[in-house]
Amino acid sequence: MILEFEDERSLLSDEAKALMQRCADAAQAAEGVSEPLAAFVRIVDDDEIQAINREQRNKDASTDVLSFPTVNYPAGKTASACSRLLRREYDPELGACVIGDIIISMDHVRAQAAEYGHSERRESGYLLTHGLFHLMGYDHMTDHDKPVMRAMEEKTLASIGLTREEETVTDERLLELAVKMLDYSYSPYSHYPVGAALLAKDGRVFTGCNIENAAFGNTMCAERTALFKAVSEGVREFTAIAIASRGSAPFPCGACRQSLNEFAPDLRVLVTWDGNVRETTLRALLPEGFGPASLE
Numbered sequence: 001m002i003l004e005f006e007d008e009r010s011l012l013s014d015e016a017k018a019l020m021q022r023c024a025d026a027a028q029a030a031e032g033v034s035e036p037l038a039a040f041v042r043i044v045d046d047d048e049i050q051a052i053n054r055e056q057r058n059k060d061a062s063t064d065v066l067s068f069p070t071v072n073y074p075a076g077k078t079a080s081a082c083s084r085l086l087r088r089e090y091d092p093e094l095g096a097c098v099i100g101d102i103i104i105s106m107d108h109v110r111a112q113a114a115e116y117g118h119s120e121r122r123e124s125g126y127l128l129t130h131g132l133f134h135l136m137g138y139d140h141m142t143d144h145d146k147p148v149m150r151a152m153e154e155k156t157l158a159s160i161g162l163t164r165e166e167e168t169v170t171d172e173r174l175l176e177l178a179v180k181m182l183d184y185s186y187s188p189y190s191h192y193p194v195g196a197a198l199l200a201k202d203g204r205v206f207t208g209c210n211i212e213n214a215a216f217g218n219t220m221c222a223e224r225t226a227l228f229k230a231v232s233e234g235v236r237e238f239t240a241i242a243i244a245s246r247g248s249a250p251f252p253c254g255a256c257r258q259s260l261n262e263f264a265p266d267l268r269v270l271v272t273w274d275g276n277v278r279e280t281t282l283r284a285l286l287p288e289g290f291g292p293a294s295l296e
Contacts, residue, residue: 002038038096064108067134078137102131161205178244196222201237
C-alpha cells in the first residue's frame with residue numbers, strides 16, 4: 001500500500017513512518033485486497049485535529065485519529081468485496097486506488113503511548129491501522145461491528161509481531177510468532193515447513209517462512225526471509241530469533257548462520273518443534289564466524 005504523508009512540522013519520526021508502512025501493507029494483506037491501494041496520512045497536533053473535527057464532523061473536540069474514506073461501501077461490504085468500487089478511485093499518478101485520508105494527532109499519540117506504557121512509534125502504528133480499516137469499510141459503532149473490526153486490527157498487528165499488551169517481546173511470544181509462520185510456508189518439495197521470528201534491538205519483530213522453488217537453489221530459508229525483511233527496512237541490530245518446525249529441531253543451516261552473523265554475532269537462538277524448545281547462541285552454532293570485523 002502506498003502511504004502519502006503530509007507532515008509539515010516533522011512531528012513523525014522516520015522509524016514511526018517505517019512501522020506505519022508495515023502496518024499498512026499488513027492491513028491490506030489481512031483484508032485480502034489485490035488491487036494496489038493508497039491512502040493520504042496527515043500528521044497534526046491537537047489544535048489542528050480539533051479544527052478538522054469541528055469543520056468536517058461538527059464535533060468541537062480533539063481526538064486521536066480521523067478517517068475520511070473515498071469509497072461508499074454497500075451495507076455489510078468491505079474493500080475485499082468491492083473491487084469495482086475501488087477501481088473507480090484509481091489515481092494514474094500514484095498507480096493505485098486511493099481509499100481516503102487519515103488524520104493523526106501526535107499530541108494524542110504521545111499521551112496514549114504514555115498511558116498504555118509503550119512507544120510513540122507503536123501507538124502511531126495502532127492508530128494508522130485503525131484508520132485504514134475505517135477506509136476499507138469497517139466500523140465500531142455497534143456491538144456487532146466492533147468485534148469484527150477489532151479482530152481485523154488484531155490480525156494485522158499480530159502478523160507483524162506488534163502487541164499492545166507489552167513493550168518487551170517475551171521468548172514465549174517470539175516462539176508463538178515463529179509457529180504461526182508455519183501456516184505461510186511454501187514447502188511443496190521438502191514438506192518441511194519452517195517459521196521464524198526475528199527480534200530487533202528496538203523491539204520490532206520481523207517474521208518469515210521458508211519459500212521453496214522448483215529450481216532448488218533459489219529456495220529461501222525462513223531465517224533469511226525474516227532477516228532480509230528487517231534489513232530492507234533499515235534495521236541492523238538484533239537480539240534473538242525463534243525458529244519453528246515440525247518433526248525435528250530446526251536449527252539454522254550454514255547459510256542462515258552466516259547471514260545472521262553479519263549483523264548479530266551475539267544473537268540468542270530459540271528453536272521449537274512438536275512442543276519442544278531449545279536455546280543456544282549464534283556463537284555456539286558458528287564458532288570463529290567470519291563477519292565484518294574479519295575484514296577490518
